[in-house]
Amino acid sequence: MKKFLLFLAGLVALTVLLANLGPMILLGVSVWLLYVVFKQFMKSDSTAGKIGWVVVGLIILSVAVSNIxxxxxxxxxxxxxxxxxxxxxKSEEIRSTKSDDPFTNFERQWAEMNK
Structure with missing residues (x-):
């Protein structure tokens, strides 16, 4: 039953991921462009150039915020x-193996301690 529920949750998560793939790409490109605009803003010496880069940055920021x-x-x-x-x-495999082998018992006990 656990595997079936995990499968259903995986299908839902995959659908949501595929539905948001375009906006995710656009958000990534927008963040990268904001970084480039910031670097160009810092390189610019003229006031008009800085104002131009701020305007471009605000336009790109609005695109990024719309895809948040x-x-x-x-x-x-x-x-x-x-x-x-x-x-x-692998916790299910460790629990299912019960033998007199001390190493197997150690692995099982170690897995129980790490929970």
Missing amino acids: YAVIGVAAAFALYWIYKNWTS
Whole structure:
């Protein structure tokens, strides 16, 4: 049942990630352009040049702020990562192996201590 619920959550997270992929790319490009504009602003010596770079920066900032909901896509990507880690966790394998081998028992006890 746990694997089925993880699968459903993974499908939902993948759908949200794919739906927000365009805004995520646009947000990344906007942040990069803001960095470039800031560097050019710092290089500029004239007042008119600095005012021009501020205007360009404000326009790019408005594009970045309009795509701020792309953070939901980042959260979906993190959820997919978390689901993948839980899907492939080895704690179930360690619990299921019970033998008289001291190394196996050590691994099981170590996994229980790290919870």
